[in-house]
Amino acid sequence: AGDLVSSDTYNKLFTMHGISMIFFFLIPSVPAVLGNFLIPLMIGAKDLAFPRLNLASWYIYMIGAIFALVSMVMGGVDTGWTFYTPFSTTYSNTHVIGTALGIFIAGFASIFTGLNFIVTIHRMRAPGMTWTRLPLFCWSNYAASIIMVLGTPVVAITILLVALERLFHIGVFNPALGGDPLLFQHLFWFYSHPAVYIMILPGMGVISEIVTCFSRKRVFGYEFVALASIAIAVLGFLVWAHHMFVAGISVYAALVFSLLSYLVAIPSAVKIFNWTATLYKGSIRYNTPMLYAFGFMGLFTIGGLTGVFLASLGVDVHVTDTYFVVAHFHYVMVGGMVLAYMAGLHFWWPKITGRMYPEGWAKLSALLVFVGFNLTFFPQFILGYMGMPRRYHAYPPEFQVLNVLSTAGASVLAVGYILPMIYFMWSLKYGKPAGPNPWNAVGLEWMTPSPPPTQNFDETPVVTWEAYDYEHQPDEEVPVGH
Numbered sequence: 429a430g431d432l433v434s435s436d437t438y439n440k441l442f443t444m445h446g447i448s449m450i451f452f453f454l455i456p457s458v459p460a461v462l463g464n465f466l467i468p469l470m471i472g473a474k475d476l477a478f479p480r481l482n483l484a485s486w487y488i489y490m491i492g493a494i495f496a497l498v499s500m501v502m503g504g505v506d507t508g509w510t511f512y513t514p515f516s517t518t519y520s521n522t523h524v525i526g527t528a529l530g531i532f533i534a535g536f537a538s539i540f541t542g543l544n545f546i547v548t549i550h551r552m553r554a555p556g557m558t559w560t561r562l563p564l565f566c567w568s569n570y571a572a573s574i575i576m577v578l579g580t581p582v583v584a585i586t587i588l589l590v591a592l593e594r595l596f597h598i599g600v601f602n603p604a605l606g607g608d609p610l611l612f613q614h615l616f617w618f619y620s621h622p623a624v625y626i627m628i629l630p631g632m633g634v635i636s637e638i639v640t641c642f643s644r645k646r647v648f649g650y651e652f653v654a655l656a657s658i659a660i661a662v663l664g665f666l667v668w669a670h671h672m673f674v675a676g677i678s679v680y681a682a683l684v685f686s687l688l689s690y691l692v693a694i695p696s697a698v699k700i701f702n703w704t705a706t707l708y709k710g711s712i713r714y715n716t717p718m719l720y721a722f723g724f725m726g727l728f729t730i731g732g733l734t735g736v737f738l739a740s741l742g743v744d745v746h747v748t749d750t751y752f753v754v755a756h757f758h759y760v761m762v763g764g765m766v767l768a769y770m771a772g773l774h775f776w777w778p779k780i781t782g783r784m785y786p787e788g789w790a791k792l793s794a795l796l797v798f799v800g801f802n803l804t805f806f807p808q809f810i811l812g813y814m815g816m817p818r819r820y821h822a823y824p825p826e827f828q829v830l831n832v833l834s835t836a837g838a839s840v841l842a843v844g845y846i847l848p849m850i851y852f853m854w855s856l857k858y859g860k861p862a863g864p865n866p867w868n869a870v871g872l873e874w875m876t877p878s879p880p881p882t883q884n885f886d887e888t889p890v891v892t893w894e895a896y897d898y899e900h901q902p903d904e905e906v907p908v909g910h
């Protein structure tokens with residue numbers, strides 16, 4: 429095996445997959461797409477606090493993305509998305525500087541968006557929209573924004589230092605020049621672990637909104653779910669060295685970071701328990717957003733629990749740099765965040781466009797995504813546990829069967845992704861008109877026309893009820909598109 433692409437090409441392919449997915453898709457997508465649209469609507473505001481800064485974020489993101497794209501077209505990078513030194517600063521002869529600059533620039537879009545969300549949620553809430561009535565999607569985006577503002581500058585400077593070290597041999601990270609390669613890992617993961625929560629927190633907010641709506645019940649333990657978001661943001665900053673258990677940190681440090689990593693699992697588990705308790709005795713509707721939410725709860729749980737395995741020193745040493753890790757973070761990022769994104773896109777598509785998507789096709793695609801995802805990534809847990817290392821272009825014959833399963837799964841997953849692209853486009857013209865509130869949901873975003881007018885609301889709403897007051901809502905049948 430191993431003749432599909434050369435080892436050099438393979439190194440570049442997985443590096444560019446990681447860079448584009450993490451820095452240019454997962455981190456910006458839910459905040460920039462759903463957060464931008466929904467936060468002002470959900471709190472009864474006309475727009476974000478700084479609309480021009482918001483537009484600037486978009487231009488900055490595009491400029492950063494162009495830097496990264498041009499670097500890829502010119503031949504790409506082979507360092508892995510983590511840019512580990514001294515390989516990235518000294519030995520790689522690929523386009524590290526252009527890509528690093530792209531990430532540095534895009535970082536400012538993230539910082540400004542976080543700033544914008546924080547100020548908006550503090551200052552722009554409609555009369556009566558108190559903190560304890562704030563939708564959980566806003567709470568989770570608020571928590572993610574804290575990370576964007578506090579964490580992103582660190583990774584931006586770190587990546588810039590890599591570029592500067594390559595250009596001027598300043599000796600920050602390269603031991604041959606008096607630098608310290610472990611310093612890079614500390615700085616990089618100080619952002620890049622919390623960045624996992626930039627990706628997953630807004631997704632968790634989506635799931636809270638959907639679970640409550642489609643079980644017609646108030647979210648169980650609203651305050652705990654809201655505060656769990658803040659706890660995740662805070663604790664998330666204290667666990668970065670779990671990426672370095674075999675990198676040469678002290679046993680004492682490893683023990684402390686192992687313990688702290690267990691702790692960050694608690695607020696995530698609180699959310700899973702509270703969503704489950706919300707479902708209990710609810711009158712559940714199995715529309716597409718809810719199917720994706722169910723998928724999220726199962727797959728994120730597997731991703732989170734295998735994270736606890738990895739936080740355990742003995743297990744981590746065995747599976748470090750194997751496919752077990754690849755499977756773990758894809759369960760969190762794809763099984764978790766991407767499924768939440770799909771859930772949210774379907775839930776708010778009628779609000780965004782004024783049109784329903786075709787429910788039958790959407791359910792089919794949700795099924796394909798779920799089956800394809802598990803077929804792709806579950807075998808990788810087994811492969812990793814058996815010792816297949818990641819980031820190699822070839823593998824021994826005994827790993828063939830599981831790798832073939834994984835590839836087959838990826839093809840199913842691709843169909844599951846392509847279908848929504850087609851039917852969402854189709855629905856723009858042919859979808860049934862949605863009306864203001866197709867799901868019979870509570871929440872200010874459903875009290876204005878679909879799509880909302882430029883100023884979101886004709887009159888500033890005044891909130892006199894608690895969040896998720898579903899028990900006092902009529903339980904009407906949901907109209908189904910198509």
Ligand code: CU1
Binds near residue numbers: 621671
């Ligand atoms: Cu981590």
